[in-house]
Amino acid sequence: MDKLIILEARDIVKNFPGVRALDRIQLQLQKGEVHALVGENGAGKSTLMHILGGVYKPDSGDVFIEGKKVKLQNPYHASQEGISVVYQELSLVQNLSIAENIFANRQPLKRMKLVDWNLLYQKTSEVLKYFNLEIDPRTPVKELSVAEQQVVEILKAISYNPKVLILDEPTSSLTQIETKLLFKNIKLLKEKGVSFVYISHHLQEIFEIADRVTIFRDGKYIDTRNISEVNEEQVVKLMVGREIQNMYGDRNSKIGEEYFQVENLSQDGVFTEVSFSLKRGEILGVAGLVGAGRTELARAIFGLEPFSEGSIRLNGKVLSIHSPGDAIQEGIAYLTEDRKQQGLFLKMSYRENLIAPDMKRFIKGMNILDESKITSFAEQSQKQFKIITPTIFQKVRNLSGGNQQKVLLSMWVGINPKVLIVDEPTRGVDVGARREIYKIMRDLTLSGVGIVMISSDLPEVLGVSDRILVMRGGRIVGEFNQNEATEERVITCATGVGKVNILT
Amino acid sequence: MSQREQTKNHRNLWRSLTEIHEFMILFIIIGAVILMTILSPIFFTSGNILATLLSLAIESIIAIGMTVLMVSGGFDMSVGSTVGFTGAMAAMLMVRGTPVILAIMVGIGLGVLIGMGNGLIISKIGINPFITTLGMLNLVRGLLLVITKGKNITGLPDSFKILGQGKFFNVQYPILIAIILVIIGDFLLRKSQFFRQNYYIGGNERAALLSGINVSKMKVFNYALVGGLAAFAGIIMTARLGAASVSAGTGLELRVISAVIIGGASLQGGEGTVAGAFLGTLLMALIQNSLTLLGVDVYWNTFVIGTTLLVAVMIDTLSKKRKGLL
CATH class of the missing domain: 3.40.50.300 (P-loop containing nucleotide triphosphate hydrolases)
Structure with missing residues (x-):
């Protein structure tokens, strides 16, 4: 030594x-x-x-x-x-x-x-x-x-x-x-x-x-x-400082029927003929290497980029989404992978961040914001999501990474989405906060919300998802049920090396 | 509550007041008013106060729109030219017999169009606001010179001049109009959901987009608002002077932007209030008035305005650094 x-x-x-x-x-x-x-x-x-x-x-x-x-x-x-x-x-x-x-x-x-x-x-x-x-x-x-x-x-x-x-x-x-x-x-x-x-x-x-x-x-x-x-x-x-047990939480045992379908979605040179469906209360993991087109797919569903072909259906109705505003109207929420650059308003308070995706809900006539309604909503949300901050007026940039991620999650869960798309939900987040984030996602599935979870963290994909899609080169190249997925199979499928059993 | 806690609370209240930018400027203004009242017998007379307010009416009307725009991270160099152009166009129409109300509406409409032009170029094509509006500054001023052939326009109807020269209980209309608009503007930017969206856009444009805010629509609206307010200010200015000058509003953009920044806005966006911007214009007008009353050579005016801007921004930046915000 x-x-x-x-x-x-x-x-x-x-x-x-x-x-x-x-x-x-x-x-x-x-x-x-x-x-x-x-x-x-x-x-x-x-x-x-x-x-x-x-x-x-x-x-x-x-x-x-x-x-x-x-x-x-x-x-x-x-x-x-x-x-x-x-x-x-x-x-x-x-x-x-x-x-x-x-x-x-x-x-x-x-x-x-x-x-x-x-x-x-x-x-x-x-x-x-x-x-x-x-x-x-x-x-x-x-x-x-x-x-x-x-x-x-x-x-x-x-x-x-x-x-x-x-x-x-x-x-x-x-x-x-x-x-x-x-x-x-x-x-x-x-x-x-x-x-x-x-x-x-x-x-x-x-x-x-x-x-x-x-x-x-x-x-x-x-x-x-x-x-x-x-x-x-x-x-x-x-x-x-304590033992963490059951990190990923228990899977929802009451997964419902298919209610959200993406059909033959294509964007030139980015992703091709992507089709998948989501069931009520299900967490659908999307694995793949960086550059496989996963984030681009999510952005297209959310109306940030146009897609050249294909359709999106929710509860049987074909959606016409041209902007994030349209997607939010339809009850689709998207948590970006880049919380600091694209997700949060770092210079603004927790309270102000929270209402950003759905400000219209807090109007009390004449387009005037109802400040006391916002404050009580923020206080309740802070408790529900266990966000550690001295007050709801604290600027978000002063919070830790894990808390910032919980703020982002609370913003989007706050709009009562029908479909939640999360992109790298625990990147740069510590073990304790990570477990809480999984817990929030699980609770949401119990109320019948389906979650699409894009993640490059394989243990997370395997531990959280009910079903796993694998993307490579802009296409869906594999689908695994939770009980048949292993780290090796998913990697092999994502990198395109070797043969795997692909469910279709 | 113990006495110690009480003093602590008082101190916290004091500290939180001084942390609000508007109060800092208000204290400076009050200090300057007290000092000037002692130094000059003319200062605290209604005549002088009204003259000072009249001199800042035009700027403070434009500053309302400029604040909204700068909160959203935008910026407009073309307002001075818009003031000159729209004032002259309305004047030309009136001289040729167009009804006063219609001429005013057309003038404001032209200002809105100029602003929309800026907004569309900036948000749809993606050209930087400084370059776009600098181009517009010259374009609009040039157009004014071409149309008027460089001549001033006189012979305006009295029913129009009353807008700039009329009085209500001895207070000129432009002062009243400016104060009413500032109050409305401050209220809307603080309270209304539509205008609050600008803080989100200025705070993080990409996050605002992801939050479903229609960023490009807001931008076009903001530039149109500044254009419309600049046009209205230009028309009031023409009415006050009783004539439209081809050089009206030259250099006004820099005074307005300086005032808005002194009032707490930043070029990065996300901060600022209309009340702050009004106090900024008030402080600048007060300094100019004081220099005149104290018999300082008028040539010092511009120097002092520049110094005020730099000192205000430096104090603000240093206090943010001390609090670890930068």
Whole structure:
């Protein structure tokens, strides 16, 4: 155990107005290890990462790099000291090329301080090979998929030749294949002596890649364990402080008749002849890789994009939906996968967010909003969805990720939908809040609402769904009943590798 | 309740009042009024107060629409030209014998059309509001010069001039019109479901779209509203002056936008109130009036307006940063 400690955080305290985000936190990182950092949302992982990255300054406590005490002044200083951070939010310049993003401010120069473009592109091609990416380094970042952008972000961090690389949820928008490549590269860099702090909600990943794990809870240090000496349940228990049983809840035993049908829906070049039906009280999982056309399908049903062919029927009636407003009128609700950019009004209060999809319901004549009706609705909704906020007037951006997701869910359950489409309902959400979200969905199915759940989280798809559709390349390529679906079968079907039994 | 809790509550009330942007400006205005009353014997006379209010009537009418627009994340540079154009068009019609009411309606209609043009280009084609309305600024002013051949229009009927020059208990009509419109505008933007949608659009346009708000319809409406109000303001201005000048309203857009920003709106959208914007125009008019009364060279006016805008925005930004909101 007497390995060199490359990075140490000792007794770090950080206060924000009204909260102690970090309370005498510890973290010891050994040279050449992958050290997982886990905890629920609000446990203090991101705050610590921002301190190690030089973004925040601690109120007290010290950071040591190779035994030497350092006071990190800013992100540039941290990278000079050998700490590189990949944040969850992408920070790329969309209009600039891959090469200029990776080597931002460090472009190779020739005479007269002019940029040596040839050398720049050559160096970029070399790093792109780490991820088997055959893309022209001159491609503007805005033309890349989110997954590719995430890879560019990681390559940018690697290109600094850091001693310590901190990764915050690096796989949140990666497909399985890219995740595998990321792990391969982490292992390669590890052999070269690079150390990693790896933050993730996906415990499976942690058990695959990490050597040790440190657990935070409510801003406090709980424990550090060797990965080989713990199992998933033990880690969850340490994170949550209690045991989580029956994570996904009990399936609705009273699934009714088919009432919502999508027939031969096509959108040129995006998805083709998609047909499926939904039963009352059923949760229909939609699995598939990123880019399989699942989100686009949901957006088309919700009236955000036109579809070229096909029809949508609810209770036997063909719907004519040309805008989200039409869809809402018909009782279709859609929870976007991108809650911060597209789902929530972060600068507005919980109360104001809640009524956004259905403001007209709160009018008391003459188009004037009934403020007291809104307030009592918001207070009742806050209780029902267990949203942790000091008041309903709190701005949504001050809430934790799990609470924000519950806000989004309460907005849409609030319109009393007949059909609920959820897209990645628990992305970036911790175990505790996740369980509550499943509970809310289950309760809704008991009242006869059918739910279409798009998810890239396989354990979630398998654990929650009554039936599973698999999409690949814009088509539905498989359907499984809950009792016949296994992780392997769904992956095989989603990637198109090997043969599977397909129900039709 | 213990005494300590009571003082704490008082302090909280005070703090929450100062956190409301409008109150901050109101305090500054009250402070300036008290100071000027001491410094200048003419300041607190009804004549001076009415003259100051009259000078801001035109701006505050346009500021109502501009606030609604800026709350939704929009922006209009063309209002000054619209003021000049519509005032002159209404005047030309009247000189040629068109009934006063009809001429006013046509003038306002033209302003609405200019605004709809802006709104359609911005929301349907997707051109940035600054560039669109900058183009419209020149287009409309140019059209005005072409139609009038650069000549001012005089000889307006008295029944029209009364709109700008008439008085009710010694208060000029433009002041009354502006105050009534500000009260209505503030009420609607605060309370009505239709206008509240603008806060959602300005707060997060994509989320507003997903929430079923008809974003492009709202945008076109907002630009049409600003255009219509600018036209109405231009017509009142023409009535007040008794003539339409081809340079009327030049540079007005920047004064209106400055006032709305001083009043608490931001270019990002999602915040601002009509009452705040009115206080912003009031503060600017007050400063100008004070400088005149104190005998400061008029050439300082523009400098002081610029300084006021920068200081107001800096105070606001710094206080948000301190509260960790930025």
